[in-house]
Amino acid sequence: MPKFHLTLTVNGEPRELLIDPRRTLLDVLRNNLDLRGAHRGCDSGDCGACTVLLDGLPVTSCLLLAADCDGMDVLTVEGVLPSPPARGVGGEGELHPVQRALVEKGGIQCGFCTPGVVMAAIALLNDNPRPTEEEVRLGLAGNLCRCTGYKKIVEAVMSAAEA
Amino acid sequence: MSAVIGQRLPKLDAPDKATGRAVYGHDVRLPGMLHGRILYSQHPRARVVGVDASRAAKLAGVKAIVTAADNPATKFGYGKDNTPLKGDLVRSLRDEVAAVAAVDADIAEEALELIHVEYEPLEAVLDAEAALKADAPLVHPERGTNLFTQYDYSHGDPAKTGEAGSQVIVEDDFELPYVAHAAMETSVVVASFDHRGHLTLYSTTQIPFLLQRDLAEALGLDGSDIRIIQTAIGGAFGRGLDIYPFEPIAALLARKSGKPVRVSFSRYEEFLAAPVRQPAKVRIRAGAKRDGTLTFRDVYALLDIGAYVSWGSVTPLVMMETTASLYRVPRVRFRADCVYTNNPITGAVRGYGNPQSTFFVETAMDRLAEALGLDPIEFRVRNANRPNEDTPQGLKITSCGLKECLEAVAARADKGTEGTQGTEGTRDYGSFRQFPQVPLFPKKRGIGFASTLNVGGGARIYRSDGCGATVKVDDFGHVSLITGSTEIGQGSETVLAQIVAEVLGVKIEDVTVLNSDTDVKPWDVGVHASRTTFIAGNAAHLAAMDARRQIFETASELLKAPPEKLVAGDGRIFVRADGNQQSATPRGRFAVSNHHSVDLAKVARARHFREGGKVIIGEGWYDPPTSLVDKETYKGNISATYGFGAQMAEVEVDTETGKVRVLRLVCANDVGRAINPMAVEGQIEGGVQMGLGYALTEELIVKDGRVLNPDFLDYRLFTAADMPEIETIIVETDDPQGPFGAKGVGEMGGTPTAAAIANAIYDAVGVRLTTVPMTPERVLKGLMELKETKEMAA
The missing domain is CATH 3.30.365.10 (Aldehyde oxidase/xanthine dehydrogenase, molybdopterin binding domain)
Known part of the structure; x- marks a missing residue:
């Protein structure tokens, strides 16, 4: 099968690669670009664990053909963090406010949904910096979590908005 | 107030999870790793006439194909009724018939389509009641019956004195469905053999040490040849409490191909092939006296455990506990039949029989309260379990x-x-x-109430309900807790670190928890039954106390004070002022002066930088004072x-x-x-x-x-x-x-x-x-x- 020449900006860096045109954006991120923060939970757009920002908008990367993202800007959970955290819990200033709030408010248990939640929450707050609780709940309705019951995730996003 | 215990501290692993750094099973990539895919049965019950994989074998990129011919001679699983791949007979639609390892997932998938399996479909048993009929087809013909096991528990005499002594009696029939764990991460395993033929399994299991044994059995290996490394686990909820065929299949593919092999489920496959909560039909009768005192409960449950036995067949033990011991009930009978069918295999799901039994018991409680005209809370409080009272079942509350x-x-x-x-x-x-x-x-609008009783101090399902722990202090005063227990997202790592930090008087940031490698960590029965804080917590506490004894022994020399006068806090060891017997964090309570204290790191160094020196390693093993239930009566104190x-x-x-x-x-x-x-x-x-x-x-x-x-x-x-x-x-x-x-x-x-x-x-x-x-x-x-x-x- 002829390869597709894909050009992407990923986490601020220009990337060029030859891919199988059948690959999804999630496949390319995880397997070609070694970015495994976006998780594969369902491959059908139902769980939201693979959420990334495409030109600033949240998308389930398992549903998008990578070729359709040619020339676009992708932000993954790895790109949210400016520098590695210090040893221990949440080094000062090194986590994005959404990430820090999720850590501190107990919004993370198994953590498999977390990267998707982080990206969905960042997109939500970019769009609506002072959301109501109802708006946060609706904004995260596409991100399934089996561990937390969502309460602490919602509290974390609300507190990140206030920060 | 303690600086550590009782504090709302964030999970130690949360920053890595928030930043996408945590490595889950699906993230593991080993050099030369192949992708394994499994071919499942097309029929709930059929004779397998033949499997022809010759076309698949010729596909470029296919490195190994396994079928029932590759199975070791032994059977595995709780009921010793399972094999990695199925040969003559398939017993459910999730029966594994063949598996392929290829250089990428697409080729593996394509290869599955090239495998031709010829079936002769047979009449299937798809309902528990039908399975018990005399002429029902047998799921495992060699057993002679579809009835796998029966439970019959009683205390008092519900049928006679219970019913006769009741002013109100209620009866209901319940029908309970299949439920999936739906963990966000699907099942995944990576199997890799080294040159000695030793197997390393990257796994999301909840029972690493039991899986070692189970895999050894399934593969014909020695348990000591198997090392299990647990990755970050994206949810478990009971799914990982048994060995399931995909694990030995990955190992068989790895052995045959000579390469590491990953088998990871799609979400569709997860719903199809992972174990589920067993469906049940339940009848409950319950009675009470006019004054609101419970008189009896009588329950019969019929459980469809599927085509193979896993923990689904043991859930009646928990249903029995709720029936017999939630509230004070003088007379109880609980019977259950666990039946093979050609339906999905059932396993343990969080709560393990308790959501089901609490549903039927608490519905009956509500109906009794209504029949008696009593307030539902007043009625429940009147019959509530009390502290320091044994239940007739033998639970020592x-x-x-x-x-x-x-x-x-x-x-x-x-x-x-x-x-x-x-x-x-x-x-x-x-x-x-x-x-x-x-x-x-x-x-x-309406409101409703229900209570729950759960094991809270382990659950002796196996002969041991133990957990081991080691606490090590390094030259810099940093503490490592090596625990047998497993972090599945629930936060055990953090809670155990809190326990150790409290005993040693250090900050939680100064504790690292190692809990993911069977070659490193001491034995533990597994993460189930809400047991980790209690059992692994007690083990970690014992290990930390042992380490503290060693620390005080050396600090006693350095501070020229007897060990019993020492106290740990703020990363230092202090001499307690005379007359003050409190042992809490010293700051503010004792005269803190460097003349009367020494840094923990200095103690650690002083202990081994000398001739005849020693390192600080504390050991702990905790097995609670409980018993297995009696095989005949099902009575006994299963939890501490x-x-x-x-x-x-x-x-x-x-x-x-x-x-x-x-x-x-x-x-x-x-x-x-x-x-x-x-x-x-x-x-x-x-x-x-x-x-x-x-x-x-x-x-x-x-x-x-x-x-x-x-x-x-x-x-x-x-x-x-x-x-x-x-x-x-x-x-x-x-x-x-x-x-x-x-x-x-x-x-x-x-x-x-x-x-x-x-x-x-x-x-x-x-x-x-x-x-x-x-x-x-x-x-x-x-x-x-x-x-x-x-x-x-x-």
Whole structure:
């Protein structure tokens, strides 16, 4: 099968690669670009664990053909963090406010949904910096979590908005 | 107040998880790793005439194909009835017939399509009742029956004196569905052999040490040749409590290809091939005296365990415990039959029989209260378990806050205020109706209650319920806890670090927890039965105390003070002032001066930088003072302590559509002592999400042995937008045996939820549902039947 020449900006860096045109954006991120923060939970757009920002908008990367993202800007959970955290819990200033709030408010248990939640929450707050609780709940309705019951995730996003 | 115990500390692994750094099973990539895919049966029951994989073998990129011919001679699993791949007979649609390892997942998938399997379909047994008929086809013909096991427990005499001594008796039939774990991470394993033929398995198992043994059996290897490394685990909820065929299949493929092999499930495959909660049909009879004292309970449960035995067949033990020991019941009989069918294999799911049994027991409690004209809370409190009282089943209840939990949720029930007890909501029907203020189909509100009893101090299911721990202090004063227990997201790592930090007087940041490698960590039975805080916590506490003894021995020399006068805190060892026997954190309570204290790191160095020196390594092993249940009577004290809880649900039922909306859930739980209240709340809130799904939306629909809704669009989990307001009340009873008074909480959150919601629905509209999930269709059907009954009566 002829390869597709894909050009992407990923986490601020220009990337060029030859891919199988059948690959999804999630496949390319995880397997070609070694970015495994976006998780594969369902491959059908139902769980939201693979959420990334495409030109600033949240998308389930398992549903998008990578070729359709040619020339676009992708932000993954790895790109949210400016520098590695210090040893221990949440080094000062090194986590994005959404990430820090999720850590501190107990919004993370198994953590498999977390990267998707982080990206969905960042997109939500970019769009609506002072959301109501109802708006946060609706904004995260596409991100399934089996561990937390969502309460602490919602509290974390609300507190990140206030920060 | 302690600086560590009782604090809302964030999980130690949370920053890595928030930044995408945590390495899950699906993230593992080994050099030369192949992708394994499994071919499943096309029929719920069939004779396999032949498997022809010759075309698949010729496909470029295919490195190994395994079929039943590659199986070792032994069978594995709880019932010793399973093999990695199935040969002559397939017994369910999730039976593995062949598997392929290829250089990428696409080639592996293509290869599966090239494998030709010829079947001769046979009549299948797809219902537990049908399976018990004399002429039913046999799932495992060599057994001669489809009945795998029976339970028959009793205390007192419910049939005679129980019934005779009752002024009210209620009876109901329940039908309980298949439920999936629906962990966000699907099943995954990576198997790799080294040059010695030793197997390393990267796994999300909950039972690393038992899996070693089970795999050895399944593969014909020695257990000592198997190393299990647990990756970050993306949810487990009981799924990882047994060996399942995909694990030995990955190893067989790895051995045959000579390369590491990963088998990872798609979500579809997860719904199809992972174990599920067993469906059951249950009849309960229960009675009480006019004064509100319980007289008896009599339960029969028929469980469909599927085509192979896993932990699904042991859940009656927990159903039995709830039936016999939730509230004080003088006479109880509990019988259960576990039956093979050609349906999906069933395993352990969080709560393990308890959400089911709490649903039927607490429904009966509500009906008794109503029949007696008693307040549901008053009735429950009157019969509540009490501290330091053995149950007739032999449970030695020590700390018990059930009464406090019931009273706490009752206080939040706001009974009689706006919106409860069948109050009609408002609905605008437009001006065309003659009397718009009287809606035709009002929304009605109601409240309901349920309690729960759970093991809280381990559960002796195996001969050992133990856990080992080692605490090491390095030259820089940094502490490593090496524990046998497993972190599955629940936060055990953090809670155990808190326990060790408290004993050694260091900050939690100074503790690293190592818990993921069977070559490193000491034995543990596994992460199940809400046991980790209690059992692994006690083990870590013992190891930390042992390390502290060694630290004090050396510090005693350095400080020229006897060890019994020393106290650890702020990363230092202090000499306690005379007359002060308190042992809490020293700052502010003792004269703190460097002349009277020494840095922990200095103690560690001083202990080994000398001739004849030693390193600080504390050891702990904790196995609780409990017993296996008696094989004949099923009596015995299975857990060192028990957790209790109560929930209050407030619902709104739309009488037009039958839709139930939960407005509020108040959860009170006796956790002994909350070592980390934020983590306790997280366990309860997460349990509630599962309990809500069990109550209202989650059902794996299985027809003719086939799962009809294998995706999240049709298998509905509660989302952030669906969740009601949850209020969590922590009741502390300071358990005498728990580490710092703590007992287990992991499974309690979701156990009483379905029962509380069912009772609230009844309170709202008078419909008594005995099937979950309580879907709009079922509620509406109940409303229609109620209307017919009323019209007939009129």
